[in-house]
Amino acid sequence: MVPFGKHPDVPPEILALRAGLAAIDDAGLDQRSIQAIFVGTAFGGTAMGQKILRHAPWGQRPVINVENACASGSTALLEAATWVASGRCDVALAIGVDTPASQGGGLIPLPPDDPLAAVGIPLPALYALTADHYLHHSGASARELASLVVTSRRHAAANPYAFFRTPVTVEEVLQSRPVAEPLTLFQCCPNADGAAAAVVVSAARARQLGTKVRLRAGQLRSGRVQSRFGPQSVVALTAREVYExxxxxxxxxxxxxxxxxxxxxxxxxxxxxxxxxxxxxxxRLAWGDYDYQGAGPVVNPSGGLLSRGHPPGATGLAQVFEVVTQLRGQAGARQVAGARVGLIQNQGGTVLDLETNAVAILLLTDS
Known part of the structure; x- marks a missing residue:
């Protein structure tokens, strides 16, 4: 992947190309061994994959462009894996890219026909309502919610690909500019320019390459449910399918x-x-249960969207990049000791259908 941040002088197709070239080199493959290319972008416009291919050394290849909101990158990966699993190709490349930071910043644009967006309820307002609901039912405090940003920044400080790497305190988070009560600016992910990529190969090619990390299961689920909370939410149902x-x-x-x-x-x-x-x-997050010395899994060692930044089409593949790096034992100062099983959860949608696209991917290492 490429570092997330502001890249005003680099076109998105070049950011994507850099991520793709790096992923192929990392896999130990010749650049021309790629047999199919899947490109996820939420706001990159028409034919992003073909624009990338103009500059790439991959020759004429099938290119499949994927738009699935903020789940575009992870969806591109699942499509690449489907092609490989079906035998249609042995080596596929998935790329995710978007550049909202260089397109004026501000709120991510929403479809004009979204009923809630049309009446002035953008994504931050909906997540603020989520915060109100959660704080009311859990008894958690606004300080506990703000402390999640403190942890995020601390993790991101060890990630050279993260956008925001400067530590913050709970007070600084709470005193940052109000966005939608109770959320403040630091509690909203920064729009970032960026690209990430992954190579998917067949089992036979993986044995040849000595690849240790496997995609054990992945699932995409879409559709509305009565509640975004609890066991019948789209994310919960998707996760259960992946575990099973x-x-x-x-x-x-x-x-x-x-x-x-x-x-x-x-x-x-x-x-x-x-x-x-x-x-x-x-x-439990505030207590540190999901930190390096905690009782649970380490959550978002990359810094997550809150600190790594959020180019919508690239986020899912950036999550994959981080987990693969962890399972390889190559994460340096942010390494999770002994990590053998990793999970990615990515989602996207509109304001009305916030979790319309929920993706869960389970990766593990053979070693």
């Missing part, structure tokens, strides 16, 4: 990259993933 397919339960997870677009998104997500009992995650 993999034959691995949440208790085995050592490291997790979770879609924390806002501080209020993280606690309920951990609960939906089976990593915390209902309405206990915020307190």
């Amino acid at each position: 397919a993999a034959g691995i339960g949440p208790e085995a997870i050592a490291v997790a990259e979770v879609h924390d677009a806002y501080s209020s998104a993280l606690p309920p997500a951990l609960e939906k993933l089976g990593l915390a009992p209902p309405y206990e995650a915020a307190a």
Whole structure:
């Protein structure tokens, strides 16, 4: 992947190309061995994959462009894996890219036909309502919610790919500019320019390359449900399908990259993933249960969306990059000791259908 941040002088297709070239080199493959390319972008416009291919040394290849909101990158990866698993190709490349920081900043644009956005309820307002709901039912405090940002920044300080790496205090988080009560600016993920990529190979090619990390299970689920909370939410249902397919339960997870677009998104997500009992995650996060010395898996060692930054099309593959790096034991100062099983949770949608696209991917290492 490439560092997330501001890249005003670099077109998105070049950021994507850099991420793709780096992923292929990292896999130990010749650049021309790529047989199919899947490109996820939420705001990159038409034919992003073809624009990348103009500059790439990969020759003429099938290119599949994927738009699935903030889950575009992880969806591109699942599509690449499907092609490989079906035998249609042996080596596929998945790339995710977006550059909202260089497109004027501000709120991520929403579809004009979204009913809630049309009446002035943007994403921060919906996540603020999520915060109100969660704080009311859990008994957690605003300080506990703000402390999640402190942990996020501390983790990101050890990640050279993260956008925001400067430590903050709870007071600084609470005193940052109000956005939608009770959320402040530091509790909202920064829009970032960036790209990330992953190579997917067949089992036979993996043995040749000595690849240790496997995609054990992945699932995409879409559709509305009556509640975004509890066991029938889209994220919870997707996670259960992945655990069942993999034959691995949440208790085995050592490291997790979770879609924390806002501080209020993280606690309920951990609960939906089976990593915390209902309405206990915020307190346990504040206690350090999901930190390096905690009782649970280490959550968002990359800094997550809150500190790594959020180029919507690239986020899912950046999560994959982090977990693969952890499972390889190559994460340096942010390494999770002995990590063998990792989970990625990525999601996207509109304001009305916030979790319309929920993706869960389980990775593990053979060693």
